[in-house]
Amino acid sequence: MLDKLKDFSSHFFVTGEPMIYGADVAILLTLAGIIFVLTYLKKWKWLWREWLTTVDHKKIGIMYMLSSLLMLFRGGVDALLMRMQLAFPQWHFLDSNHYNEIFTTHGTIMILFMAMPLMFAFFNIVVPLQIGARDVAYPFLNAVSFWLFFFGAMLFNLSFVIGGSPDAGWLSYPPLSGMQFSPGPGQDFYIWGIQISGIGSLASGINFIMTILKMRAPGMKLMHMPLFTWSVLASCIIIIFAFPVLTVTLALLFIDRFFDGHLFTMTGGGNPMMYINLIWMWGHPEVYIVVLPAFGIFSEIVATFSQKKIFGYKSMVFSMMIISVLSYFTWVHHFFTMGAGANVNVFFAITTMAIGIPTGVKVFNWLFTMFRGRIQMTQPMLWTIAFIPCFVVGGATGVMLSAAPADYQYHNSYFLVAHFHQVLIGGVVFGFFAGLYYWWPKMFGFKLNDRLGKWAFWTWNIGFYVCFMPQYALGFMGMTRRIYTYDFDMGWGPLNVISTVGAFFMGIGFIFQAWQILHGIKYGERDVTGDPWNGRTLEWSIPSPPPHYNFAVIPTVTGQDAWWTIKEERKKKKAKETAAFSPIHMPKNSGIPFIMSIFWFIAGFGLTFHWVWVAIFGLTGVGACLLARSFQYNSDYYIPVDEIQHTEDSVGRVG
Numbered sequence: 001m002l003d004k005l006k007d008f009s010s011h012f013f014v015t016g017e018p019m020i021y022g023a024d025v026a027i028l029l030t031l032a033g034i035i036f037v038l039t040y041l042k043k044w045k046w047l048w049r050e051w052l053t054t055v056d057h058k059k060i061g062i063m064y065m066l067s068s069l070l071m072l073f074r075g076g077v078d079a080l081l082m083r084m085q086l087a088f089p090q091w092h093f094l095d096s097n098h099y100n101e102i103f104t105t106h107g108t109i110m111i112l113f114m115a116m117p118l119m120f121a122f123f124n125i126v127v128p129l130q131i132g133a134r135d136v137a138y139p140f141l142n143a144v145s146f147w148l149f150f151f152g153a154m155l156f157n158l159s160f161v162i163g164g165s166p167d168a169g170w171l172s173y174p175p176l177s178g179m180q181f182s183p184g185p186g187q188d189f190y191i192w193g194i195q196i197s198g199i200g201s202l203a204s205g206i207n208f209i210m211t212i213l214k215m216r217a218p219g220m221k222l223m224h225m226p227l228f229t230w231s232v233l234a235s236c237i238i239i240i241f242a243f244p245v246l247t248v249t250l251a252l253l254f255i256d257r258f259f260d261g262h263l264f265t266m267t268g269g270g271n272p273m274m275y276i277n278l279i280w281m282w283g284h285p286e287v288y289i290v291v292l293p294a295f296g297i298f299s300e301i302v303a304t305f306s307q308k309k310i311f312g313y314k315s316m317v318f319s320m321m322i323i324s325v326l327s328y329f330t331w332v333h334h335f336f337t338m339g340a341g342a343n344v345n346v347f348f349a350i351t352t353m354a355i356g357i358p359t360g361v362k363v364f365n366w367l368f369t370m371f372r373g374r375i376q377m378t379q380p381m382l383w384t385i386a387f388i389p390c391f392v393v394g395g396a397t398g399v400m401l402s403a404a405p406a407d408y409q410y411h412n413s414y415f416l417v418a419h420f421h422q423v424l425i426g427g428v429v430f431g432f433f434a435g436l437y438y439w440w441p442k443m444f445g446f447k448l449n450d451r452l453g454k455w456a457f458w459t460w461n462i463g464f465y466v467c468f469m470p471q472y473a474l475g476f477m478g479m480t481r482r483i484y485t486y487d488f489d490m491g492w493g494p495l496n497v498i499s500t501v502g503a504f505f506m507g508i509g510f511i512f513q514a515w516q517i518l519h520g521i522k523y524g525e526r527d528v529t530g531d532p533w534n535g536r537t538l539e540w541s542i543p544s545p546p547p548h549y550n551f552a553v554i555p556t557v558t559g560q561d562a563w564w565t566i567k568e569e570r571k572k573k574k575a576k577e578t579a580a581f582s583p584i585h586m587p588k589n590s591g592i593p594f595i596m597s598i599f600w601f602i603a604g605f606g607l608t609f610h611w612v613w614v615a616i617f618g619l620t621g622v623g624a625c626l627l628a629r630s631f632q633y634n635s636d637y638y639i640p641v642d643e644i645q646h647t648e649d650s651v652g653r654v655g
């Protein structure tokens with residue numbers, strides 16, 4: 001009996017690695033710390049009422065943001081560990097298996113649990129405010145989406161200490177990810193972690209399409225919408241077509257693993273290339289899902305801080321729409337070497353190159369907006385300006401990769417690693433940082449320190465180029481991706497050391513940002529105007545942070561840059577119109593999204609360990625939650641006029 005238990009626990013818990021014991025202790029201490037603080041400050045009720053059960057899009061956005069920054073930390077530590085390992089030839093900091101696990105979790109976490117939720121944070125915080133709405137179309141579903149993401153991410157992260165991490169790469173190609181080569185629970189953690197959070201992402205896509213189409217303030221035509229809102233629409237259109245493909249692909253992989261399906265394994269008549277086609281049919285659009293909102297963010301920032309209308313609004317809209325369609329016809333560029341033949345490769349080479357055109361249009365529009373503008377070098381603007389050259393180089397190396405014959409040389413080399421980090425960090429991460437600095441005062445009502453921000457900016461940027469430029473050269477020198485060590489006589493040592501130094505600079509940049517946030521909480525300059533940047537769009541027309549109903553009176557929109565127009569009119573009339581309030585219809589909080597997601601987590605955990613009864617228990621819980629929701633008739637309420645009046649008085653602004 002005791003032996004059985006011992007045997008079980010040595011399979012169940014990951015043991016033998018000092019780093020993992022460290023993580024175990026850290027997790028326990030953090031948990032104990034959180035429980036202690038919450039109990040000591042008597043905050044449990046507050047936590048439940050204000051956050052865990054909230055359906056307020058702003059709070060959900062903030063929770064997305066915090067989880068995403070946490071995941072950036074985890075993914076960043078993974079990155080530094082890998083760079084340490086690669087710094088010197090024949091170095092034995094990590095072993096090969098550990099290296100495989102780390103590049104897998106790093107890639108997965110960065111894209112699915114860092115970039116995606118940070119993007120959803122902006123969707124949530126900004127979109128309803130920009131279109132003059134009080135919430136998203138389906139507030140309850142929005143909470144479900146968040147908690148599914150959160151518990152999916154937790155399930156994935158749990159693999160580090162229980163059962164073992166996946167190690168077949170961030171897209172889990174079979175046969176490597178099949179039972180034969182990955183018998184442990186790592187791959188199942190991958191499948192269910194992503195599956196659960198992916199359902200949430202799909203629901204968010206639907207939710208924001210409906211929000212944008214149905215919840216706009218009176219008078220706001222589609223062509224009056226701020227460009228960020230447009231970018232969200234474009235991104236969500238891709239989501240609703242791409243994520244079902246991911247869901248099905250992962251389900252098929254699970255069938256292979258659990259039921260011995262042989263869909264993707266040669267031994268039973270399946271074909272691994274089928275999986276690779278399917279996963280990239282989601283994977284390629286996925287990179288546009290995260291980069292389009294960044295384009296939207298840059299468009300808002302460039303217009304605001306050049307103090308001009310955006311140049312070429314219509315061409316911006318069309319280019320985003322074209323990108324969202326084209327993104328579906330390029331996936332084969334990830335495996336030109338598959339042997340599909342020249343005709344197929346030519347088609348995908350041309351479509352890939354074609355995406356450069358609308359992207360180029362956007363870059364020129366940003367530059368023309370800045371041209372002759374009165375540019376203010378604020379923190380959001382700094383990141384925007386740094387993004388442009390970075391993204392142009394990333395785009396150029398992308399076009400190099402898209403030349404199918406040349407790709408036979410670049411394929412799976414460090415050149416590729418440098419390229420995709422250039423677009424993912426230079427485009428997505430810098431874009432999201434720009435957005436964080438831009439909307440921070442709106443979210444929290446205070447500004448972040450400039451000096452610390454500049455330190456963060458320069459360490460990130462210098463670190464970035466020092467880290468990734470050498471990797472292009474390493475690619476040409478023959479270094480391939482996903483290797484954990486190399487010989488002295490390859491001559492890759494010096495450039496790898498440089499690259500690692502750069503990575504640490506980026507790590508220091510992240511520390512500056514964490515410091516900047518803590519500093520801001522304590523000393524940050526309060527924003528009492530609600531409009532610290534002299535903004536152009538409606539989110540700047542309400543107090544910071546906004547009251548939970550957002551707009552006391554829904555504004556009427558007459559054109560683009562709605563808030564700018566209102567300000568111009570007010571200047572002319574010099575009068576502030578006082579508005580009459582009427583009761584506001586709002587959704588009630590609900591604990592069901594949180595509880596239901598815990599049941600999903602339990603189900604996912606059961607499926608990961610192939611414990612059928614646990615899985616059935618979890619899924620039954622999910623069903624019960626859905627049933628309970630369908631009997632909740634009393635799910636909304638009205639805020640009475642005097643309460644609105646009181647809130648508006650206390651934030652000091654009316655109208």
Ligand code: HEM
Nearest residue numbers: 079082083103104107110111115169170424481482483503
């Ligand atoms: C912060 C600085 C970063 C550094 C120093 C870094 C470093 C690395 C390294 C060393 C690898 C493994 C390369 C190999 O051995 O093949 C890697 C892979 C990867 N990284 Fe990063 N990374 C960073 C940020 C990011 C970000 C922000 C994203 C996405 C938003 C990202 C996405 C990926 C992906 C998808 C892979 C491929 C994983 C795989 O091969 O399965 N990285 N990164």
Ligand SMILES: [Cu+2]
Nearest residue numbers: 284331333334
């Ligand atoms: Cu692609």
